[in-house]
Ligand code: SF4
């Protein structure tokens with residue numbers, strides 16, 4: 001009997017077997033709950049005329065693919081290699097130096113080697129070698145090639161939806177390989193087989209139908225803003241009068257619908273409204289909202305180039321219909337990637353709008369010369385620089401602020417200093433996170449590129465760990481209680497992330513703080529911020 | 545108190561071996577990264593392990609302050625509670641310490657006094673494991689709570705505030 005008893009070593013080894021030491025190609029995929037998003041609703045897929053709309057479940061063996069799915073992938077791959085030179089180059093030039101390997105927040109947080117950017121890219125590259133290179137055809141696995149199989153396809157789906165297309169890895173690649181672009185191509189290919197996720201497909205279907213991701217109709221959009229009017233009045237005594245669908249307005253304002261419909265983005269939205277009121281009263285700035293182009297975000301970016309183009313075109317269509325001079329864009333992440341990198345070639349250049357010039361300062365926004373769309377942080381920074389805003393910084397004294405560079409404004413647009421300049425002019429307490437976690441090297445929120453669902457929360461918490469860890473550091477060191485950002489997805493994704501890792505920290509938007517500080521002619525003395533939280537020194541009787 | 549002195553002297557080797565045993569619960573490449581990247585912001589998992597394990601060892605040797613223990617154990621467990629571990633795998637590393645210590649002081653253990661002291665010391669390790677278990681469950685509960693509230697919190701509360709939804713009373 002006693003011979004059969006395990007030794008202590010062996011006992012613990014049973015609980016804790018070391019992970020298999022195999023090459024990545026031989027490590028089988030295990031689709032784990034908490035790590036993946038639900039398959040898309042087939043009705044959404046069908047409404048967009050995307051291929052292979054049908055109910056399916058990633059956990060089942062049969063993914064209900066068309067019989068010739070391998071041909072579809074092969075042809076789709078070839079077509080994209082011909083069409084996008086960058087894709088072909090990225091497939092060819094990686095030397096597997098490993099510089100990108102430990103730079104991805106999903107690898108850092110999950111410890112899963114297949115989340116190393118280089119391996120994520122190898123998922124596609126191995127098939128590329130096999131199908132499109134002579135060496136791969138001849139030497140196969142020896143040169144890192146492998147055949148497309150159902151297991152490979154499942155691996156693609158699982159890991160391409162564990163990439164937030166944040167481009168952090170590309171910052172470190174000596175060849176400038178952008179793994180995000182590879183993920184984008186991979187997701188396009190998956191979409192050819194109807195392998196999408198619902199958190200992307202349904203928002204797109206909604207956006208296509210009603211103009212925004214949530215499927216809110218124009219009247220409800222207006223109802224929501226009207227409600228903010230009341231709230232603003234209660235807090236400031238000022239009645240703001242937002243303009244809707246105004247033909248001939250100077251400027252069309254477009255922001256992600258998350259700002260209008262989801263807390264805490266709603267406070268940023270109230271911030272915009274108060275801010276536009278100030279600019280109208282003081283300088284006659286003529287801004288209109290649109291209840292049709294009611295979405296700045298564009299989940300088409302996470303689906304296909306064609307879909308991105310389709311959703312993006314409504315902005316221009318609405319600008320044309322209203323006859324505005326140019327478009328002002330709100331605080332959003334991927335919306336700016338689309339605008340800055342793709343819009344001009346997809347739907348532009350626009351010939352019906354004017355080159356954006358601030359009517360208040362005369363500043364020409366040269367960078368937006370072709371797209372005709374200006375980022376609100378730039379617009380505000382310019383106004384502050386020219387002394388056009390009356391600001392009382394002390395109204396944000398209850399906030400100890402740090403700033404999260406959202407991946408897209410930072411890495412796809414290079415907008416690093418404008419938000420900081422604004423923060424420094426509206427807040428007295430601003431603290432930077434460590435330098436290897438901000439600016440170009442910023443860590444993703446872990447929920448971008450359509451991964452901000454509820455069912456993949458473990459993935460999101462792991463992916464967001466490096467960001468949260470840096471926030472925790474400034475919270476412990478300086479007492480930071482506010483994580484500010486210029487992205488609506490961040491404002492939805494970061495609160496649960498904070499709640500899990502650093503519960504003492506709240507999330508807000510830049511223009512929420514601008515509006516807190518803005519001195520508006522005729523306003524009541526402010527005792528609270530836009531959230532109704534008491535200002536410093538106004539906490540009531542229990543605080544001296 | 546003999547054991548305490550021995551463990552204090554050998555602390556850095558013990559902690560290093562303990563760290564290695566945790567690193568081994570990950571894939572090979574990951575284990576290398578966890579050990580080699582010293583910047584805690586580039587490597588938060590390795591960072592919280594190296595500060596955490598050392599501090600926990602101190603607590604085991606010097607006295608068991610629950611608050612201090614939680615403050616160092618929580619970040620480690622919080623991470624493992626969302627990674628691909630079962631509850632037992634997420635917390636087994638604590639029991640590993642027993643093995644690491646027994647191996648590191650094999651010679652000294654021949655002395656009865658030290659061997660006796662070690663039995664008491666190991667009860668403290670068990671206590672640590674129980675605390676880890678509490679934290680683990682708390683983390684998982686938090687995940688479920690966040691999951692349940694995810695949609696409700698954000699969109700729903702905004703609509704409710706705006707009186708755009710009505711509920712059955
Ligand atoms: S783009 Fe971001 S999420 Fe994707 S592999 Fe690179 S670092 Fe990771």
Ligand code: SF4
Nearest residue numbers: 094096097098100173
């Ligand atoms: S850094 Fe660039 S070249 Fe090096 S492995 Fe990564 S993608 Fe390949």
